[in-house]
Amino acid sequence: MPSQYLWLIPILPFTGFLLNGTLGRRLPRAAVTGIALLFTAIPAALVAWLWATMKAAGAPESISVVSRPWIAVSGFQVNFAFAVDHLTLIMLGVVTGVGFLIHLYSAGYMAHEEGYWRFFAYLNLFMFFMSVLVLAESFLLLFVGWEGVGLASYLLIGFYFTKDSAANAGKKAFIVNRIGDFGFLLAMFLLIAHFGSLSFTQVFASITAHPELQGGFLTAIALLLVLGAAGKSAQIPLYVWLPDAMEGPTPVSALIHAATMVTAGIYMVARCHTLFDRAPIALTVVACIGAATALFAATIGMVQHDIKRVLAYSTVSQLGYMFLACGVGAYGAGVFHLMTHAFFKALLFLSAGSVIHALSGEQDMRKMGGLRKKIPVTFWTMTMGVIAIAGIPPLAGFFSKDEILYQAFISPNPYGKLFWAVGLLTAGMTSFYMFRLWFKTFFGPEHVEEHASHDHHADAHFSHGVHESPWIMLFPLVILAILSIIGGWVGVPAALGGHNELEHFLEPVFATAAPITTEAASHGLELTLAAVSVATAAIGFFIALFFYWMRPGTIGRAVGGTKLYALVSNKFYIDELYGFLIITPLLAATRLVLDLLIDRGVVQGSGKAAGLATEGIGSLTRRMQSGNIRSYAGWLALGAAAVIVVMVFGRFWIF
């Protein structure tokens, strides 16, 4: 594909956004759907073409297109530049491919919603910014996409803006991300100060050209970038927005808050691997954050009752995995998991959406059950997703997760074994909570008679009863289910008889990354580790099987009242802690300083002072305006006398 067509990939969804955003209100629904789907299908096709071009023998490792200067001040220049290498290609494939499938699904899921055109306009806007983000060749353009997807995320979380909780969740996501973006901005300033450029090629080339640069300011830049990535990818301590983001419509959760946007942080870290490789401290921080988040979120995920919240915490946990992979220098494994996760998590969210759709808006798993027969297609596709995420071979999740665990185990990092143990524990917990969800939703007694209207979604088809979703929703599910099954086969490690094609595919990008350890010697170890993690997943499954299939209810009675359960099910009171530690003092300071001192003191005070001064002067001068003709005449005579005095004697004063 000629490089000048690269522009089309982001521009087309933007056209869709403009069309639907301006005219959508007046267009029929079919036209809105047509526009939205067409302008995401063409980029997907373009990416497929691009993929074919770049896979061809002798194709360049990266192609780029550069505009005229965008910002040019003395000695510093940023262009609108797009570049595609193999890493970008994978991201583009995920974004446009999964994006298109979710657009298709949304056409069915949102069919009865108010603001249909608005939803698709926002989705197309998101696709535009996300493609800008992954195509960008400079930190600044990446930041444009970064902020843009944040905006689209905010708009879509708050899609049901009449609902307070949705509006607040949108604000929370936006504000928490601001903290991360602040770090990103500072990192960019440091980059400008030290390298005089924001272009990836230039910055990384000058890092490579100076092997003496180790740690120091590179660590500072890397840590600030990590702050940005932690915001976007919902890592500790900025993960709190993602579970609340589930207030948005389910396709949004699937597209933005599982498959694409939240992986932007991992993409960014992988993109900057040259920088991170020189900052071992920052890498260790990344790995620690990742491991802690993975474990922490999985713990919370085990006790949630809202089906979407379970998936949300699962997403946070899996993102932690990817962070962990990047932290131990296994960027390829991180991107691999990013890709497979995009498949199976999008699938899980969309299936959950299909379940919610079937139950007319019910999201509480305690009110579900026995849906296996009623919605068989959803059941089977979701089963594929559950098995894939639980890490059971040969589905996608197994290969990518195992790769991460293996890389953590053999990494030269002194905490490598600890990271591995945490990852393994998390894998077990993941398996447990996913099968818990599975059993609670599809097995056991039915509770579906009660039609609690919980969501906006409920109103439109309240009386339909439990029903399978239309084919426009099931088709994406089936495609994603197939991808969840076979998606991992591109990265089968050599120990299991594969070639790990993905690793080799990404090699040109990560060539300068940490040396890949000798593979032949560790096949036995890798197989052992794989066996251990499969066993862990199986244990998770059997625990779930025991407590939610064989003896349902026992675990609820056993732990329901304990303090530990209360602690976990209240999400460790992190929101309350943040509220107490940050928001309350901030609000108090705001009220005291900004409101009382600045607003009421300075701003209102100066207004009042001006008013009082005017009044005072007025009360003096209004005596001139007595309404008495003779006093006016007196002033007139006085003025005339003054003019004469100035004219006669003035020259002596002035000259």
Next chain:
Amino acid sequence: MVPIAYYLVLAAILFSIGAASFLIKRNIVTIFMSIELMLNAVNLTFVAFAHMWHQVQGQIFVFFVMVVAAAEAAVGLAIIIAIFRTRQTLNVDQINLMKN
């Protein structure tokens, strides 16, 4: 030949008397007269300068002023009579119906 300064000083004295009595007096008729006095002070300076420069414009201007003053006196006195008939007073301080 009388020097011009004499005329000017006389005119200034007349004008000051007129201005002062305009400010001080309360009777409308007196105020009216003081306005005439000021006008005539100005007229005096006009003719004085006209004489000094041997030019006729100043004298012509004086005729204009006198015509306007006569017309004004006619209208003004009519108004004064009308006011006296309705208000039974000529004190300007008491003619304040429009005030407040």
